[in-house]
Amino acid sequence: IHVIDQVLLPPEKPVTYFEAGTDVALLTRIDPTFESSLASKSGGKEVSISFCNLSARSMLVYWIFPSGARRQWRGEIAPGKLDICEGTFENHVWLIADEHGKTLGLYIVGDQDAIIVNTQ
Numbered sequence: 001i002h003v004i005d006q007v008l009l010p011p012e013k014p015v016t017y018f019e020a021g022t023d024v025a026l027l028t029r030i031d032p033t034f035e036s037s038l039a040s041k042s043g044g045k046e047v048s049i050s051f052c053n054l055s056a057r058s059m060l061v062y063w064i065f066p067s068g069a070r071r072q073w074r075g076e077i078a079p080g081k082l083d084i085c086e087g088t089f090e091n092h093v094w095l096i097a098d099e100h101g102k103t104l105g106l107y108i109v110g111d112q113d114a115i116i117v118n119t120q
Helices: 032-037
Strands: 046-053 059-064 070-072 082-089 093-098 103-108 114-118
Touching: 032 103, 046 059, 046 093, 093 114, 103 114
Parallel strands: 046 114
Antiparallel strands: 046 082, 059 070, 059 093, 093 103
């Protein structure tokens, strides 16, 4: 028999793993079901993008061509690792997938350096 003397509640404010500053934007995840309707646009300002894997499994990163096709960017990013793409452009679409290629999220780069943090 266990006596319950209090109710455990989650913290009022969610834990933040990364807080973007004025120089780097933390990109917001777009629902994976939109993959077929998003594609990178040509031109624009050159920026860099960082991929931070805070999940317990490897992730794959893809750039979405203007045609809508996927192109894998480098190899897997292991749990706890960070990788940086120094040369991308605003309005480019990036896709994060699990080690089997299943889409976890889509992200559109804005007009400044950015980071994608995967926790799934």
